[in-house]
Amino acid sequence: MMGLMASEETRTMTPPTVRSSAAHDARKTGGPSTRAWTTRLLVLCIVLSALNLRPAITSLGALLEEVRDGLGMSGSVAGLLTSVPPLCFAVFGVMAPRLARRFGAGAVVCAGMAAIATGLAIRPYAGGTAGFLAASALALMGIAVSNVLMPVIVKHWFPDRVGSMTGLYSMGLALGTALAAAVTVPVSDALGGSWQSGLALWAGLAAAAILPWLPFVRGRAAASGPGRRADSDGAARHPDTATETSASVRRGAGHEDRPGAGREETPAPAPADPAREEAPRMRITRSRTAWALAVFFGLQATAAYITMGWMAQIFRDAGVPAGTAGLLLALTMVMGVPLAFVIPRLATRLPHQGPIVLALGVCGLIGYAGLYLAPAGGAWAWALLLGVANCAFPLALTMVGMRARTGPGVAQLSAFAQSTGYLISIPGPLLVGVLYQHSGGWGLPITLMSTLMVPQMVVGWLAGRDRTVEDEAGR
Numbered sequence: 001m002m003g004l005m006a007s008e009e010t011r012t013m014t015p016p017t018v019r020s021s022a023a024h025d026a027r028k029t030g031g032p033s034t035r036a037w038t039t040r041l042l043v044l045c046i047v048l049s050a051l052n053l054r055p056a057i058t059s060l061g062a063l064l065e066e067v068r069d070g071l072g073m074s075g076s077v078a079g080l081l082t083s084v085p086p087l088c089f090a091v092f093g094v095m096a097p098r099l100a101r102r103f104g105a106g107a108v109v110c111a112g113m114a115a116i117a118t119g120l121a122i123r124p125y126a127g128g129t130a131g132f133l134a135a136s137a138l139a140l141m142g143i144a145v146s147n148v149l150m151p152v153i154v155k156h157w158f159p160d161r162v163g164s165m166t167g168l169y170s171m172g173l174a175l176g177t178a179l180a181a182a183v184t185v186p187v188s189d190a191l192g193g194s195w196q197s198g199l200a201l202w203a204g205l206a207a208a209a210i211l212p213w214l215p216f217v218r219g220r221a222a223a224s225g226p227g228r229r230a231d232s233d234g235a236a237r238h239p240d241t242a243t244e245t246s247a248s249v250r251r252g253a254g255h256e257d258r259p260g261a262g263r264e265e266t267p268a269p270a271p272a273d274p275a276r277e278e279a280p281r282m283r284i285t286r287s288r289t290a291w292a293l294a295v296f297f298g299l300q301a302t303a304a305y306i307t308m309g310w311m312a313q314i315f316r317d318a319g320v321p322a323g324t325a326g327l328l329l330a331l332t333m334v335m336g337v338p339l340a341f342v343i344p345r346l347a348t349r350l351p352h353q354g355p356i357v358l359a360l361g362v363c364g365l366i367g368y369a370g371l372y373l374a375p376a377g378g379a380w381a382w383a384l385l386l387g388v389a390n391c392a393f394p395l396a397l398t399m400v401g402m403r404a405r406t407g408p409g410v411a412q413l414s415a416f417a418q419s420t421g422y423l424i425s426i427p428g429p430l431l432v433g434v435l436y437q438h439s440g441g442w443g444l445p446i447t448l449m450s451t452l453m454v455p456q457m458v459v460g461w462l463a464g465r466d467r468t469v470e471d472e473a474g475r
Contacts, residue, residue, distance in 0.1 A: 112141075299459065
């Protein structure tokens with residue numbers, strides 16, 4: 001799959017300057033073989049990191065009832081617990097670009113994986129609700145910085161394969177999400193019904209993700225292309241490279257630049273570290289596209305965290321066994337594996353991503369209607385439809401890479417959209433818990449979820465327009 005993905009998109013989307021830069025980088029790093037192994041190692045880092053960005057959340061959702069009983073939580077406190085992920089993502093995600101400029105993106109992501117492993121190992125045995133929340137926050141801090149930096153790393157290392165690499169990263173994320181939902185309950189049962197063991201299991205996966213990042217930490221070059229030059233003026237001498245690359249991505253298949261069309265190809269220098277380039281001189285808050293993307297990100301995150309935190313409980317309250325409810329949640333999450341590969345590739349080939357937004361929103365509305373009318377009778381169909389709707393996340397990540405022309409622009413847009421978006425999403429899971437506790441059923445919470453899907457479709461349509469934040473915000 002990896003070879004096919006690389007060859008296909010390089011044929012359709014790589015402008016001459018990027019191909020020349022790749023050749024130049026290969027020479028600088030000792031040849032194509034060195035560059036190839038470095039790139040493969042980075043792909044492994046991205047996939048392993050993606051696998052660890054959601055098990056902390058979905059493993060808890062599968063065992064939420066047992067955790068509530070074990071820690072003596074009320075429905076409102078459980079709602080607060082399901083609101084902790086977006087809160088941490090908003091607070092810590094905004095710090096990621098600054099940390100990456102100081103320490104390097106590789107070092108920050110590696111530290112993020114260590115924080116995830118530590119938090120997940122500690123939280124089941126923290127001895128109370130406060131300790132459980134604190135350990136969860138530690139793990140979520142690691143997830144937050146990795147969330148923000150992944151689009152930056154993908155944009156810089158794979159500028160001609162943004163759609164495919166975002167899809168691969170999103171597939172890994174969806175697979176980790178689904179595995180945690182499906183495996184946590186059976187593992188807990190196999191270990192004598194201990195929810196602590198079922199939750200602590202996922203610390204091992206995070207620990208495994210630390211090792212591949214270590215070479216990039218030592219070289220402080222995770223987000224820099226292979227063969228990063230010691231001097232940093234290369235980008236200034238070739239300012240059009242990032243612009244041409246991003247434009248090629250937006251144009252998509254059938255619109256590649258043709259070499260030899262009246263101009264000589266000049267090898268571009270190796271790209272500088274995007275986390276350490278000078279930040280673009282723009283106020284991101286002036287961009288309407290940035291605000292639309294941030295609100296879209298926030299509303300899709302609201303739906304996703306309500307689903308991950310509460311969907312299994314909705315099915316259990318409808319009479320579905322706990323193990324089956326976990327499998328239904330896993331089905332919802334696993335839908336992101338194939339679609340997270342298809343949707344970003346399709347999005348990069350369309351001038352406007354709004355139609356994809358609308359299609360995903362319609363699937364969500366149908367799924368919520370099914371949960372309201374017949375949660376147990378059509379459980380598998382509703383889980384599948386909501387899984388399709390949850391693929392707004394990889395679409396949002398892809399649009400982050402498409403709505404900015406430069407590496408620093410992507411970093412700034414990613415931090416703004418994700419931090420603002422996660423702030424927007426904080427009240428959703430908490431409000432669902434409060435409505436559930438005080439109404440004694442799921443009618444009002446599901447009505448809330450359905451209502452929020454409408455503005456998500458509207459702002460998603462606006463964010464999907466073919467514009468860049470640099471043009472709107474100015475320099």
